[in-house]
Amino acid sequence: MTTEYRVHGATFRYTHTIGRGEEAGTGFKNPVAVAIGANDVMYVVSRSYDYRADAKRITVCTVRDQDYIGEIGNAGRLGGDMMDPGESDIDGSLIWPTAIDLDSEENLYVTDEWLNRVAVFSSDGDWLGSWGSNGSGEGQFDKPSGLAIDSEDNIFIVDTGNNRIQKYSKDGKFISQWGEHGSGEGQFDMPWGITIDSHGDIYVADWRNDRIQKFDSSGKFISSLGSTGDKEGQFNRPTDIAVDKDGLQYVADWDNDRVQIFDQHDDLITILTGDATLSKWAETKLDANPDMRLQREIAQGLERERLFRGPIGIEVDDENRLFVVDSQRNRVQIYRKIDPTFVGLYDGGRL
Amino acid sequence: MAEADIQLMAHLMRRAGFGATYEELERRAAVGYEETVEQLLHPENEQDLTMDVMQRYMHGWRDMNSIMANQAYWTYRMVNSSRQLEEKLCLFWHGIFCVGDSKCMAANQILVQLNNFRKDGLGNFENLLLGLSRDPAMLYYLDNQLSHKEAVNENWGRELLELFSMGVGMDGQANYSEDDVKACAEAFTGWTIGNAIPRYPYGRYDNSFLYNQYDHSEDNKTFLGEQGNFNGDDVVKIIAKQPSTARFISRHLYNFFVADEPQVPAWQTTPPRDPEAIELLEKTYFESGYEIRSMLRVLFNSDFFKNARFAKVKSPTEVVINTLRLRGDFTIPKPKIYDPAMEIRYMGQDLLNPPTVEGWHTGKEWIDSGTLVERVNYTAGEMGDINSPGIRSIINRVAEQGSSISAEQLLDGCLEMLGGYSLTDDTRALLLENAGKNGDISTGSDEFAEQVGETLQLIVSTQEYQFT
Secondary structure, three states, rough: OOOHHHHHHOOEEEEEEEOOOOOOOOOOOOOEEEEEOOHHEEEEOOOOHHHHHHEEEEEEOOOOOOOOEEEOOOOHHHOOOOOOOOOOOOOOOOOEEEEEEEEOOOOOEEEOOOOEEEEEEOOOOOEEEEOOOOOOOEEEEEOOOEEEOOOOOOOOEEEEEOOOEEEEEOOEEEEEEEEOOOOOOOOOOOOOOOEEEOOOOEEEHHHHEEEEEEEEOOOOEEEEOEEEEOOOOOEOOOEEEEEEOOEEEOOOOHHOEEEEEEEOOOEEEEEEEOOOOOOHHHHHHHHHHHHHHHHHOOOOHHHHOOOOOEEEEEEOOOEEEEEEEEEEHOEEEEEEEEEOOOHHHHHHOOO | OOOOHHHHHHHHHHHOOOOOHHHHHHHHHHHHHHHHHHHOOHHHHHHOOOOHHHHHHHHOOOOOHHHHHHHHHHHHHHHOOOOOHHHHHHHHHHHHOOOOOOHOOOOOHHHHHHHHHHOOOEHHHHHHHHHHHHHHHHHHHOOOOOEOEEEOHHHHHHHHOOOOOOOOOOOOOOOHHHHHHHHEEEEEEEEEEEEOOOOOOOOOOOEEEEEEEHOHHHOOOEOOOOOOOHHHHHHHHHHOHHHHHHHHHHHHHHHHHOOOOOHHHHHOOOOOEEEEEEHHHHHHHHHHOOOHHHHHHHOOOOOOOOOOOOEEEHHHHHHHHHEEEEEEEOOOHHHHHHHHHHHHHHOOOOOOOOOOOOOOOOOHHHOOHHHHHHHHHHHHHHHHOOOOOOHHHHHHHOOOOOOOEEEHHHHHHHHHHOOOOOOOOHHHHHHHHHOOOOOEEEEEOOOOOHHHHHHHHHHHOOOOOHHH
């Protein structure tokens, strides 16, 4: 069954789901962020839990064929004890990985909220280094979360505990910053996700203020979207935002378990609540375990499995594909925006 | 403020909660004892914990999909919730209405149960029992989904009577017969759960209670002397009005909040430690319409409670949570937030995973050579950390006695800050000797903080400190 949401001339078609709950290999454990690279490669950051530190990793796979390529990161091997998250900042370790983005050479930049640093890997998984320390000065962080890289390889990092955005060069040199604690324009309360649109404008998920703030590339406030609540256009702790090349905005409305899509004028287009089907990796697991398939056949309320549970990271790629990191369900749900060639009657879509 | 008032408040907060810092004791003592009891009895008037920040950083807490997540979450609540009696009572009911993760393997489902204890634990006992009868974790734990009208499974029916409400007997007499057990179990046929969404591939989902009328026995039943086509809710109603139920709940409340009783299996033949107290609680049970809040109001305001200081051995949960509340730094998310629950486990109380449906044996059975070493090592290690905000506060308060203090002032100051502990003469002499080993103590010296920390470590290592 194909699920489509046709609204205002745009069609959002659910395509497939990738992932399943696994501490290693073909699956994710509490995924938190996703990045899309060249050749249809997808990088998924698993935050896991601190008592399953071995599952903290970056899984590399393909989007269309869901082929597993490998893993990056070595958190679980810190102390030789999978239960021990370690607190070491040794090379390659991930303690509280939170966001990921790629530079023009497809190197991976990963924020770590516990180690207060940005870790850098090559796309092959080689450790390239890190920068950052705990503090509130330039080049320091207090729980760095969202991360976005612009077309010139400048890196914007959401410094959550310091309620500011910091701009760096790709080699970790501090360039500028803006923001302070508060609820006014240009102020933040524990901000999280960040993205940059095709014009270079910057969008920040102002998490505890339940809004999205938009800035120009220098950090000048442009606009604010949303308020606290669960009604249409309201947010309950939005974690991330993505903006496609047409300017549509996709917000991971974390605690409302939904994704809201807005147009360039901040008008709500539609709301996604999840359409997950069995992924290729899930089918493989069920094929190998017929008892699990039998349990599914007699399960009641299986339709709940379609729904988002804590959508936490969101990304769009150049092909207008939308990637929703479904954290509590250990998977990524994928949609595609289809540009209309003919705009038919408005059918109300599905709100 | 009279020291006696603060010590009484310390006693109340150790029992109705998990202990309190000296500053909190002063604040509460200024409010007054009876008013504090009322505040504790009405947790709905206190702001509940806001969990969004914790869930942001502890990613397993949103759905509690493992026992370790739920244990850590609960320890966090016990330490930080201003609704102290709500959490203490949640622990009380968890120790009676046992379900174990070792069988359920669904921590999220056990969380649903604990939340019902938080919501209904102070209310009407019949309502609480009815909720328990519809709790998916409990129904699964005691196999009631396997109980059918043509093939009755007695597990739930038996434990409902034996361990959850009436007890096997009192005053030397049995409280019910085998026929009552069968009738009880038959009345609950058809009380079942849905077929859960399996854990794989995407994770756990909450299950739900289902009543299957086609699998419910409509036969006439005789239960505790009454006849009728009883369903489960009829049985609960009959149970709630039994004198044995009043006795059973009263003894449990006394054992948990006042003083250690013999273990539950002995209650049929062993009379209560304080029969008058139990009689008063039984009377309140009926006069209040089975309301737990009313029973606890009578209990906390009674002389038998106020005079029962240090009459109980601390449970492992009380040891750890009290320590963390005194330290004052178990407040923010961190990778090691799971460790305290492990300490509680090592001391013999694996929360959410009791050894059997009978729960934990309490009192002196908490202590053996292994668990005592765990207690001492843990508390001494934590209380000797002079950089934690709570210990730093104790150091400052002890220093307020003067620029130069005696060994007695150091020791008594620390005992006071911990909530009015008293030591046997022998123990006291040893601790005084250590405190005074360097003569008079200068509170302005570099060594003073260490001296306080060491004294605290010695106090928490004593036999006396194992009591509450």
